[in-house]
Amino acid sequence: MNPEEKNKYQGRLWIFYGMLAILLSILYSGLFYRQLIERESHVDQEKIQNHRRILTPGPRGNILDREGRVLVANRSKFSAVVFLSEDQVQKAFTNHYRSLVRDYREEGKPIENYTKLLILSRAMVLESYLKTVNDLLGREEEVDANAISRHLNLNPLLPYPLVDNLTQSEFAILLESLPVESPVQLYVSTMRHYPYENAVSHALGYVGHSALEIESNMPGSNLKTFATKGSYGRNGIEKRFDSNLQGKTGTEIWVVDPSGYQVEPIQRIYPKKGQDIELSIDIDLQLAGEQGYDLYGDKGALIAIDINRLEILAMLSRPDYNLNDTAPFISNDVFKEINERQAWENKAIRGLYPPGSPFKLITAIAALKSGVIDDGTIFECDGGHQVGRRRFPCMGHHGEMDLRSAIQKSCNEYFYRAGLVTGPDNMSREAVYMGLNKPTNINLPNETARMITPSRQWKRERYDQPWYDGDTANMSIGQGFLTVTPLQLGMMVASIAKNEVYSHPSIIKQSPEQLAVRPAPKPLGLPTEVHKAILDGMDRVVSPTGTARAAIIEGVTVGGKTGTAQINKKEGNLELAWFVGFAPVENPQIAIVALVEGQNLNESFGGGAHAAPMARYVFQAYFDKHPEFKAKPEAFQSQL
Structure with missing residues (x-):
């Protein structure tokens, strides 16, 4: 090879080496990228394939009364379950499936659907486990093959419940009788428990169950996740403060085998209990109200209010229901029965109800503030008042009545006359000022906003009709178009007791800081002597000669107002019995409203006989706990 050819050959060789070096560099760069740069991505992908996340809801917080007594708590819920990922269970599934396939082949039967055969084999295995439980407990539970299939497809890492909601005695039997190696395991979770059953049922509310809410900041957000059902408030406090009561969800991350069953846990964050809520309810007063209702009524409501803190001390509604019937879930039969x-x-x-005679207090205040009467104005009662062509009746022939005696005797004619000279717009304005036209904004869900405080303009807009004097007469005694809620009347009587107008009652016990920033009351605007005249009339109502003598408490001055209202139906009238009151008159601490609905059409029903006795039970319970507020009746009478 001559020098020229040799140089040419070496040049080509260097080109070859250069290209080889470039190719090797690309190859090694790719390997470096895949081994080092993409390694983390591959590790993440492997985790996604081989790891699973299980979420468990934290227990809900307790609900307490104002003294820390438990109104709602969690109790253990016992179940007999099978963890389908256990080796013993998996082997049983496999063996039974193979046995079924062998039997089919030996008998010459065609196997059209191997998946159905697999489901059948699993159901038969679980049925054998369930038979053991049934034999021990005397139950007759059955296996649902479709439920098993759904569970295996959706929640293979979660325990399959053979028997849910075991009693404590059944749990003890299984605990003693099942061998250690049994695939049937005893599982303990939590469910809501209501120690006082029906008491405070509407205010407390109940919980339902739904898919657990998954927060984005939980570990393992990129993993396939299995979650037991969470709870959520369906009504009452459980609903209004659901976010506070909810527990913090626990997280478990497991390594799983190729079939997706658990092998070992690698991370565990335990669930945490939710926040406890302390209500303003005093369970002693609540139970006293329940006792009164058991004796004197079937349908209606009762509310007790701490006047100085504007907190609800008792709240009941009848008919009620046993909250424990809603836990751990509410069945269709129970729901239908309550409905x-x-x-x-x-x-x-x-x-929503016509307020009846308690509204006479609004009529009196409107008349006094309008200047058309004073506390000494006298009207003659002869048993009724003629308005146009209609005579509006009074229950008695009271003769001469001033404001105090008219309140004491609940004289319709006095308030017909007072209302007619005051006018509907002034009465409506006073009712609106007192808050009877809108919700109280209590911290409970679903308070109605459909109450009616009528006026000339309202009737014109609603019915395209003029306002008549007969409408005014009806309104002056709390009938006609008027509708209110019991809580509104409770707030009304609390306001009248203190000569201030209150709003925003609370069923949560308020901290000093919360009390300091609550809305300031508005002045009711009655001169002291006029205000005392109204309170004196209410004091006389709860006296041996008053209509609410059944609410008398020894050693306590109670002011009140009874009432009977009518709901007009096609078949006749249904009467309502009202009592509103407060005590002590000279130093108001507690206000109570009691409503009882009549059961029979055209049945005579009175606030003094039916509602006032219920209030007495609650007043008595309150002053038994607070004897420092008891005073001799003369103490107030001497101030008038």
Whole structure:
């Protein structure tokens, strides 16, 4: 090879080496990228394939009364379950499936669907486990093959419940009788428990179950996730403060085998209990109200209010229901039974009723503030008042009545006359000022906003009709178009007691900081002597000669107002019995409203005989706990 050819050959060789070096560099760069740069991505992908996440809801917080007594808590829920990922269970599934396939082949039967055969084999295995439980407990539970299939497809890492909601005695039997190696395991979770059953049922509410809400900041957000059902408030406090009561979800991350069953846990964050909620309810007063209702009424509502803190001390609505019937879930039969009794509605904040005679206090205040009467104005009662061509009746022939005696005797004619000279717009304005035209904004869900405070303009807009004097007469005694909730009347009587107009009652016990920033009351605007005249009339109502003598408490001055209102139906009238009151008159601490619905059409029904006795039970319970507020009746009478 001559020098020229040799140089040419070496040049080509260097080109070859250069290209080879470039190719090797590309190859090694790719390997470096895949091994080092993409390694983390591959590891993540492997985790996604081989790891699973299980989420468990934290227990809900307790609900307490104002003294820390438990109204709602969690109790253990016992179940007999099978963890389908256990080796013993998997082997049983496999062996039974093979046995079925062998039997089919030996008998010459065609196997058209191997998947169905697999489901059948699993159901038969679980059926054998369930038979053991049934034999021990005397139950007759059955296996649902479709439920097993759904569970295996959707929640293979979660325990399959053979028997849910075991009693404590059944749990003890299984604990003693099942061998250690049994595939049937005992599983303990939590469910809501209501120690006082029906008491405060509407205000407390109940919980339902739904898919657990998954927060984005939980570990393993990129993993396939299995979650047991979470709970959510369906009504009452459980609903209004659901976010506070909810527990913090626990997280478990498991390594799984190729079939997706558990092998070992690698991370575990335990669930945490939710926040406890302390209500303003005093369970002693609540139970006293329940006792009164058991004796004197079947349908209606009762509310007790701490006047100085504007906190609800008791709230009941009848008919009610046993909250424990809603846990761990509410069956269709229970739901239907409660629905048929119309027991779901909280009448205290959703029931709309004509206020009847308690509204006479608004008529009196409107007349006094309008200047058309004073506390000494006298009207003659001869048993009724003629308005146009209609005579509006009074229950008695009271003769001469001033404001105090008219309140004491609940004289219709006095308030017909007072209302007619005051006018509907002034009465409506005073009712609106008192808040009877809008919700109280209590911290409970579903308070109605459909109450009616009529006026000339309202009737014109609603019915395209003029306002008549007969409408005014009806309105002056709390009838006609007027509708209110019991809670509104409770706030009304609390306001009258203190000569201030209150709003925003609370069923949550308020901290000093919360009390300091609550809305300031508005002045009712009655001169001291005039205000005392109204309170004196209410004091006389709860006296041996008053209509609410059944609410008398020894050693306590109670002011009140009874009433009977009518709901007009096609078949006749249904009467309502009202009592509103407060005590002590000279130093108001507690206000109570009691409503009882009549059961029979055209049946005579009175606030003094039916509603006032219920209030007495609650007053008595309150002053038994607070004897420091008891005073001799003369103490107030001497101030008038």
